[in-house]
Amino acid sequence: MTIVHSWGPPPSGAMPGTTLERHILERQRQTPGATGDFSGLFQQISLAGKLINARVRQAGLAGMLGLTGQTNVQGEQVQKLDEFANNVMIRSCEAGGHLCLMASEEDDDVIKIPERFPTGKYVLLFDPLDGSSNIDVGVTIGTIFSIQRRVTMGRSGQLADCLQRGSTQVAAGYILYGSSTMLVYTTGDGVHGFTYDPSAGEFFLSHENIRVPQKGGTYSLNEGNYSRWSDGLRAWVDWLKQDDKSTGRPYGARYVGSLVADFHRTLLKGGVFAYPSDTKSPKGKLRLLYEASPLAFIAEAAGGAASDGDQRILDVEPKELHQRTPLFIGSREDVETALAFAHGRR
Ligand code: P6P
Numbered sequence: 603m604t605i606v607h608s609w610g611p612p613p614s615g616a617m618p619g620t621t622l623e624r625h626i627l628e629r630q631r632q633t634p635g636a637t638g639d640f641s642g643l644f645q646q647i648s649l650a651g652k653l654i655n656a657r658v659r660q661a662g663l664a665g666m667l668g669l670t671g672q673t674n675v676q677g678e679q680v681q682k683l684d685e686f687a688n689n690v691m692i693r694s695c696e697a698g699g700h701l702c703l704m705a706s707e708e709d710d711d712v713i714k715i716p717e718r719f720p721t722g723k724y725v726l727l728f729d730p731l732d733g734s735s736n737i738d739v740g741v742t743i744g745t746i747f748s749i750q751r752r753v754t755m756g757r758s759g760q761l762a763d764c765l766q767r768g769s770t771q772v773a774a775g776y777i778l779y780g781s782s783t784m785l786v787y788t789t790g791d792g793v794h795g796f797t798y799d800p801s802a803g804e805f806f807l808s809h810e811n812i813r814v815p816q817k818g819g820t821y822s823l824n825e826g827n828y829s830r831w832s833d834g835l836r837a838w839v840d841w842l843k844q845d846d847k848s849t850g851r852p853y854g855a856r857y858v859g860s861l862v863a864d865f866h867r868t869l870l871k872g873g874v875f876a877y878p879s880d881t882k883s884p885k886g887k888l889r890l891l892y893e894a895s896p897l898a899f900i901a902e903a904a905g906g907a908a909s910d911g912d913q914r915i916l917d918v919e920p921k922e923l924h925q926r927t928p929l930f931i932g933s934r935e936d937v938e939t940a941l942a943f944a945h946g947r948r
Contacts (some may be wrong), residue, residue, distance in 0.1 A: 603649070603782070603809055603810065603811055603812045603814050603909055605880070607834055610683075611692070612856075612905055613741075614780040619806040619807055619808075620731045620806065620807040621804045621805065621806055621807075622644075622648050622794075622796045622804070622805040622807070623645060623648070623804075625794065625807055626640075626641045626644050626645070627641055627778060627794070628920070629729075629789070629843070630699065631776065632668055632742055636855040636887075639700045639723060639724065640700075640702050640724070640772065640773070642698050642699075642747075642757060643695065643698060643700040643701065643722075643724055643726070643749065643788075644684055644773075645696050645728075645787075645879070646694045646695045646700070646767075647695065647747060648707070648785065648805060648879065649694050649697065649773030649808075650690050650694035650739050650745070650781070651745060651750060651777035651783070651785055651798075651805075652798070653690045653694070654686070654690055654691075654730075654731070654745060654763065654777070654779070654800060655689075655779055655783045656896070657683065657686055657823055658683060658731075658743065658779045658872075659779075660736075661682075661683055661737065665682075666682045666683050666745070666812075667681075667682065667683070667687060667798060668738065669681055669682070669683065669736065669778045669922065670682055670684075671684055673708065674683065674708050675707070675708070675710040675924055676707065676889075676924065678734070679774065680693065680708065680785035680829060680931075681731070681734045681737050681738075682729055683734065683737050683743075684708060684730060684731045684734045684737075685708070686718075686728040687731040688706055688708040688709070688731075689747060690730070691704075691726075691730050691745070691747075692704060692706070692713060692730055693763070695726055696713075696715055696719060697719045697748060698722075699718075699719065699720035699721065699722050699724055700722040700723075700724050701721065701722055701724050701725065701759075702715065702721040702722060702723065702724070702725060702752045702754075702757075702758060702759030702763065702836060703725050703726075703752070703758065703759025703760070703763055703764065704716065704725070704726045704727070704728070705725070705726075705892065706727075706728055706729070706730060706892070707728070707729040707730065707892055707924070708730060711923075712759070712760075712761055712923065713765060714758055714759075714855075714889060715758065715759075716820065718777060718839045720746075720778060721757050721759070722791075723751055723754065724749055724750070724751060725749070725750045725752055725759055725763045725764055726747060726748075726749055726889050727747070727748045727749075727750070727764060727896075728745065728746060728851055728892050728894040729745065729746045729747075729750065729850075729889070729892045729893055730745055731743055731744070731788040731938050732744050732745070732746055732860065732861050732862055732865065732893065733858075733859070733860030733861060733862060736859060736860045737860075737887070741859070741860055741863070742778060742779060742780035742781075742857060742858060742860050742862065742863035743779050743860055743862065743904050744777060744778045744779060744780075744860065744861070744862025744863065745777040745779075745862075746775075746776045746893055746896055746897065747774065747892070748768075748771055748773075748774045748775070748891065748892055748895055748896040748899070749771060749772045749773040749774070750752045750764070750766050750771055751770070751772050752774060752833050752933075753766065753771055753923055761923065763861055763918075764891060765891075765920040765921065765922075765923070766917060766920065767917060767918065767920070768890075768894075768895035768898055768899055768916035768917075768918065768921060769914075769916040769917060771790070771896065771899045771916075772789065772894065773787060773788065773789045773790075774787065774788060774790065774837055774895070774896030774897070774899035774900055775896065776862050776865075776866070776896070776900075777896070777937070778862050778863065778867075779826065779867050780863060782797050782798065783797070783798035783800075784796060784797050784798065784808070784809075784866070786803075786807050786812070786900065786901075788868065788899060788900050788904070790888075790899065790901040790903050792810075792811045792903065793811065793812040793813075793869070793900055793903050793904040794807065794810055794812065795807075795808055795809030795810075795812055796807075796809075809870075812869060812870065812904050813904050814868070814875065814901060814903050814904040814905055814906035814932065814933055814934075815871070815872030815933055816868050816871075816872075816905070816934055816935050817850070817872060817933050817934075817936060818839055818868070818869075818871060818872025818873030818874065818933045818936055819850050819851075819853055819854060819872070819873060819936040820853055820854040820855070820856045820868070820871065820872075820873035820874075820931065821853045821855060821856075821873060821874050821875075821876070821936070822844050822855070822856050822857050822858075822864045822867070822868060822873065822876070822932075823837070823839075823855075823875065823876040823877060823878070824857060824859070825839065825857075825870050827882070829919055830880035830881040830882050831880050832878075832880075832944065833879060834943045834944045834945065835940075835943065835944055837943050837948070838863065838940050838943030838944065838948070840938070841880060841943065841948070853873065854873075856873075856915065860891060861877075861888065861897070865897050865901075866929065867909070868931065868932040868933075869900065869901065869904060869906070869932075872932065872933040872935035872936070872941055873932050873936055874930060874931070874932040874933060874937055874939075875929070875930075875931050875932050876929065876930045876940060877928065877930075878911065878928045878930070878944070879911065879928040885925070885926045885927065885928070886910070886926045886927045886928035886929060887926060888927060888928075888929050889924055889925070889927070890918060890920055890925050890926065891920055891924075891925070891928055893929075894908065894915050894931075895915060895916065895918075896909075897931060898914070898916050898929075899916065899928075900913035901931050901932065902908070902914075902916065905933065905934065905939070906932055906934055907930075907931070907932070907933075907934040907937040908929065908930065908931040909927045909929075909931075909937060909941055910927045910928045910930075910932045911930060911941065911944055913929070915926045915929065916927060930944075939941045
């Protein structure tokens with residue numbers, strides 16, 4: 603990975619760094635047959651990220667903390683910022699003519715494009731603000747998105763356009779609202795990170811061609827679920843904690859409890875994040891289409907791995923819009939070790 607120092611506080615006349623817009627347009631020019639549809643959609647997602655970022659940074663002042671009193675399709679308490687982020691993603695992307703359909707963690711059903719707008723060839727699936735339980739305590743949260751190409755015909759998209767395997771994604775990314783605000787994305791050819799400069803109102807390329815280390819030194823999962831895990835999984839975590847310098851153990855434990863934060867650290871530093879199935883969540887807790895699948899697309903594009911415990915996340919054939927999945931993701935060697943224990947091969 604090349605750390606590209608984005609535009610700091612420039613002396614007069616300093617050339618700016620590479621903005622997200624310039625990066626996307628340069629790739630559009632290098633893509634035969636590109637129509638600009640993807641570039642246009644990406645600009646709208648970037649705008650949504652800037653608007654959500656501004657509100658997240660002022661949540662406490664803008665009366666945006668706390669709950670709305672409603673629950674979403676997941677049965678989770680909807681936070682005011684969740685609702686705001688969901689509306690911003692929808693309003694920013696619905697009118698551009700690039701999408702035939704959207705789907706959100708916050709909406710039970712697919713989100714149709716209003717009749718007054720043209721439709722296009724892409725489908726956008728997203729978790730508008732993941733980690734919402736952390737909003738009121740100032741912990742990093744994030745927006746996760748996945749872009750698929752439609753497979754149905756007609757003006758409007760259909761559920762089938764959403765229920766596609768992760769391996770067919772056109773692009774995937776996330777926006778991290780942390781100590782800095784970053785947008786990380788891939789189209790499958792390299793993973794690139796952009797850091798937001800609020801003084802310019804732009805995302806600047808700061809992490810070009812991110813590669814996840816083949817092996818790391820941290821593990822990230824909620825050990826509060828230890829009693830609910832399989833014997834193999836417990837054996838794996840117990841193994842990680844043993845003192846054996848030759849295999850880099852004990853691993854360090856890192857768990858934010860916000861998927862985007864835990865994944866971003868794993869992507870940059872290596873190691874493994876897991877939210878396995880357990881007796882409380884037999885299908886896992888995380889959602890396939892707009893959490894595990896986009897992050898798996900990024901992990902693999904960066905040289906890492908992502909599995910549901912039995913197969914690649916990107917090979918899972920989705921059956922339902924909000925279906926959940928177990929997830930092991932990160933450094934290829936660490937994910938393979940976790941799977942070996944989970945299957946009793948270690
Ligand atoms: P637990 C946040 O609510 C979330 O959906 C993910 O962001 C995070 O990885 C996970 O749940 C944390 O779940 O059960 O450890 O609190």
